[in-house]
Amino acid sequence: MRSTTLCLPVEGRPAERILLGMKKTGFGRGKYNGFGGKIEDGETPVTAAVRELKEECGLIVREEDLEDMGELMFVFPENPELDHDVHLYIVRSWKGQPKETPEMKPEWFAVTEIPYKEMWADDSYWLPAVLKGKRVKGEVVFSADNEEVDAITIRTE
Numbered sequence: 001m002r003s004t005t006l007c008l009p010v011e012g013r014p015a016e017r018i019l020l021g022m023k024k025t026g027f028g029r030g031k032y033n034g035f036g037g038k039i040e041d042g043e044t045p046v047t048a049a050v051r052e053l054k055e056e057c058g059l060i061v062r063e064e065d066l067e068d069m070g071e072l073m074f075v076f077p078e079n080p081e082l083d084h085d086v087h088l089y090i091v092r093s094w095k096g097q098p099k100e101t102p103e104m105k106p107e108w109f110a111v112t113e114i115p116y117k118e119m120w121a122d123d124s125y126w127l128p129a130v131l132k133g134k135r136v137k138g139e140v141v142f143s144a145d146n147e148e149v150d151a152i153t154i155r156t157e
């Protein structure tokens with residue numbers, strides 16, 4: 001099973017704005033999402049999160065500026081090869097400006113205007129808690145078409 005990262009740049013504490021990216025290629029194409037991807041051999045979740053953020057939207061962050069917001073497991077019963085876990089991070093400090101890359105088109109949203117209908121179906125269950133500063137741990141089971149949530153267990157800390 002693969003492990004991935006998902007990093008959410010935000011402004012404000014509590015969060016007032018969030019940077020999301022419209023994914024242009026690969027898994028989750030056509031959806032707004034945080035920035036991240038597979039943890040490669042030899043990487044830690046944190047080093048992978050730093051690399052992916054730069055690759056996908058050009059922001060340069062320090063490892064110590066990543067706030068660990070927990071871990072989620074995504075299960076696709078009809079496509080077990082898609083099963084993966086994701087290490088979640090929030091970051092509030094970076095260098096550079098968000099820029100469009102071949103993978104993602106970044107866009108700022110007020111936290112009151114997050115486009116949940118154009119995001120992965122699980123996000124509306126856990127993202128509000130994470131934006132309030134709560135760490136989450138949980139599991140999401142997707143429907144046969146990978147578009148709906150069939151079951152979800154989220155614990156907040």
Ligand SMILES: Nc1[nH]c(=O)nc2c1ncn2[C@H]1C[C@H](O)[C@@H](COP(=O)(O)OP(=O)(O)OP(=O)(O)O)O1
Binds near residue numbers: 026028039074122
């Ligand atoms: N249900 C879900 N909800 C969510 O909010 N993010 C999800 C998600 N399922 C996957 N993701 C995120 C996690 C991770 O950042 C990304 C998937 O990473 P992958 O490595 O599979 O895809 P990529 O096409 O980005 O590949 P690489 O960048 O080449 O590693 O999508």
